[in-house]
Amino acid sequence: MKLQFLGTCAGIPSKQRNVSSLVVQMLQYENECWMVDCGEGTQQQLLHSSLTLSKITKIFITHLHGDHIYGLPGVLGSRSFQGATEKLQLFGPKGIKEFIETTLIISNTYLRYPLEVIEIVEGEILTTEFFVFEAILLDHGIPSYGFRITEKDAPGVLDAEKLKQIGVAPGPLFKKIKAGEKVFLENGIEINGADFVGPRKKGKIIAIGGDTRKTKKQNLLAANADLLIHEATFLHKDEQLAYEHFHTTAKEAAILALNSGVKALFLNHISSRYSHGVEELLCEAQTVFPNTFIPNDLQTYLIKQNNDVKTM
Amino acid sequence: MKLQFLGTCAGIPSKQRNVSSLVVQMLQYENECWMVDCGEGTQQQLLHSSLTLSKITKIFITHLHGDHIYGLPGVLGSRSFQGATEKLQLFGPKGIKEFIETTLIISNTYLRYPLEVIEIVEGEILTTEFFVFEAILLDHGIPSYGFRITEKDAPGVLDAEKLKQIGVAPGPLFKKIKAGEKVFLENGIEINGADFVGPRKKGKIIAIGGDTRKTKKQNLLAANADLLIHEATFLHKDEQLAYEHFHTTAKEAAILALNSGVKALFLNHISSRYSHGVEELLCEAQTVFPNTFIPNDLQTYLIKQNNDVKTM
Numbered sequence: 001m002k003l004q005f006l007g008t009c010a011g012i013p014s015k016q017r018n019v020s021s022l023v024v025q026m027l028q029y030e031n032e033c034w035m036v037d038c039g040e041g042t043q044q045q046l047l048h049s050s051l052t053l054s055k056i057t058k059i060f061i062t063h064l065h066g067d068h069i070y071g072l073p074g075v076l077g078s079r080s081f082q083g084a085t086e087k088l089q090l091f092g093p094k095g096i097k098e099f100i101e102t103t104l105i106i107s108n109t110y111l112r113y114p115l116e117v118i119e120i121v122e123g124e125i126l127t128t129e130f131f132v133f134e135a136i137l138l139d140h141g142i143p144s145y146g147f148r149i150t151e152k153d154a155p156g157v158l159d160a161e162k163l164k165q166i167g168v169a170p171g172p173l174f175k176k177i178k179a180g181e182k183v184f185l186e187n188g189i190e191i192n193g194a195d196f197v198g199p200r201k202k203g204k205i206i207a208i209g210g211d212t213r214k215t216k217k218q219n220l221l222a223a224n225a226d227l228l229i230h231e232a233t234f235l236h237k238d239e240q241l242a243y244e245h246f247h248t249t250a251k252e253a254a255i256l257a258l259n260s261g262v263k264a265l266f267l268n269h270i271s272s273r274y275s276h277g278v279e280e281l282l283c284e285a286q287t288v289f290p291n292t293f294i295p296n297d298l299q300t301y302l303i304k305q306n307n308d309v310k311t312m
Numbered sequence: 313m314k315l316q317f318l319g320t321c322a323g324i325p326s327k328q329r330n331v332s333s334l335v336v337q338m339l340q341y342e343n344e345c346w347m348v349d350c351g352e353g354t355q356q357q358l359l360h361s362s363l364t365l366s367k368i369t370k371i372f373i374t375h376l377h378g379d380h381i382y383g384l385p386g387v388l389g390s391r392s393f394q395g396a397t398e399k400l401q402l403f404g405p406k407g408i409k410e411f412i413e414t415t416l417i418i419s420n421t422y423l424r425y426p427l428e429v430i431e432i433v434e435g436e437i438l439t440t441e442f443f444v445f446e447a448i449l450l451d452h453g454i455p456s457y458g459f460r461i462t463e464k465d466a467p468g469v470l471d472a473e474k475l476k477q478i479g480v481a482p483g484p485l486f487k488k489i490k491a492g493e494k495v496f497l498e499n500g501i502e503i504n505g506a507d508f509v510g511p512r513k514k515g516k517i518i519a520i521g522g523d524t525r526k527t528k529k530q531n532l533l534a535a536n537a538d539l540l541i542h543e544a545t546f547l548h549k550d551e552q553l554a555y556e557h558f559h560t561t562a563k564e565a566a567i568l569a570l571n572s573g574v575k576a577l578f579l580n581h582i583s584s585r586y587s588h589g590v591e592e593l594l595c596e597a598q599t600v601f602p603n604t605f606i607p608n609d610l611q612t613y614l615i616k617q618n619n620d621v622k623t624m
């Protein structure tokens with residue numbers, strides 16, 4: 001899996017950091033790309049990455065604040081201009097439909113690909129062959145969702161060697177055996193498929209928070225996640241400010257990761273007051289949860305199967 | 313006068329050029345700043361200039377295509393976030409009001425300064441103490457305006473030395489003399505104020521085109537302009553393409569400048585197909601109208617009183 005952070009700043013852009021957007025690229029699933037949030041300038045940031053808009057087939061919007069959505073009309077229009085034909089699904093809170101319709105109609109923008117806009121409520125918002133996408137309502141003054149994406153467990157690997165030993169060659173029976181069913185071999189002997197299949201491969205859990213202040217709902221979002229991507233707008237010394245503005249501090253995010261059994265934590269949505277350097281934020285979080293990362297804009301991470309994080 | 317080109321690209325941004333926006337800074341009028349068009353990423357471009365959003369008090373939108381307006385919600389919101397309190401006037405074609413209202417309301421954006429949105433039709437759209445702003449409807453498929461900004465003529469300078477020679481000292485009479493009125497001096501002699509005032513100073517004409525294909529209306533826009541800023545989306549070998557897409561070629565813009573008695577021509581809204589280099593466009597235009605400039609993004613020009621252009 002690859003994570004590309006396109007914008008990591010809160011509220012308004014700075015010279016160093018643009019407003020919110022990130023792309024999750026599922027290398028093992030035909031490079032399927034999901035974008036989460038789309039602040040102004042996201043299409044410009046993409047020009048400096050290896051991604052193109054046509055690769056993105058799903059966009060998830062956590063909430064409707066401008067720094068998370070003002071890049072949408074440009075992304076949608078330019079995706080068409082660049083010749084994309086594949087369907088795009090856009091998920092977001094109530095209001096996203098009117099935002100898209102109004103901006104596209106007023107600007108006379110016609111899309112040459114099918115666009116499906118889905119206004120979400122809390123709960124399961126999408127299930128595909130390989131993933132379940134859930135939205136969890138957080139605490140941000142306006143509806144703000146975190147997205148919990150659960151990869152379905154994969155069936156165990158068929159032990160072809162062990163089957164060969166008892167004289168079963170690759171063929172139509174393999175499928176049933178792999179499914180763990182009981183089957184009769186040609187020689188009349190019954191075997192239990194489950195005995196010839198390795199353990200199921202546990203699916204990954206990716207949790208991506210929208211803006212929020214501390215709330216118990218964060219625990220539902222983050223529980224046992226392999227990867228938690230969370231806002232850390234403030235340092236903990238500004239805890240009161242964070243509370244008043246419905247945001248989270250670096251320490252709070254780290255405690256959340258620690259208590260939730262998270263494997264790796266990425267912090268974004270950094271207040272521009274820290275744009276001179278995020279060392280203090282990083283230090284604060286790592287003191288609680290060592291495996292924390294604060295990406296710069298355009299930084300890309302490769303997440304290996306064992307959850308090791310490789311900065312690219 | 314200072315011209316700052318924030319985005320000079322047509323349609324979609326490239327790595328080298330962002331979508332349309334420019335700022336005219338009236339140095340001799342308390343640095344009053346006007347923005348013309350506001351494509352996505354304009355606020356990010358401004359971060360790399362010496363301007364701040366609070367300095368901009370008027371925004372003129374030529375037409376509602378996305379590459380000319382998608383940066384507006386961000387500019388309006390960030391201007392407030394940065395603490396601007398001075399009123400902002402926004403002029404644009406019918407539809408601009410709904411665009412602004414919808415995007416600000418849906419994103420829960422409250423402005424702390426007064427915003428006046430004025431939907432324009434062809435004709436005079438604003439007169440201030442020093443300027444007359446006219447909108448001229450061009451030919452772009454959707455309503456697209458060019459803006460002709462005429463500086464009012466300034467009264468001639470009072471010849472204080474000449475007055476002193478006939479014994480008139482600075483005082484209440486000066487105002488009437490300066491206005492060219494006939495006045496009686498204390499000694500009973502009548503003088504004609506007009507004889508003691510230099511020639512009126514002709515105001516400048518700044519013409520800024522919106523997207524358009526060749527049309528006679530361009531002549532109304534450009535006539536005798538000191539400065540013409542015009543789109544040149546295509547090379548003249550792509551004349552047919554320009555016509556079909558309602559755009560102008562570099563040669564057409566140059567001919568317009570030549571025939572209109574323009575003093576200096578700036579070409580922008582360059583198709584991204586030429587983003588590798590604009591030498592050919594520049595050469596094509598300069599062959600017809602030598603005093604042509606094609607700015608890069610963020611390039612700034614100082615226009616002197618005698619219309620000499622200094623690249624900064």
Ligand SMILES: [Zn+2]
Binds near residue numbers: 063065140211
């Ligand atoms: Zn927010």
Ligand SMILES: [Zn+2]
Binds near residue numbers: 377
């Ligand atoms: Zn246009």
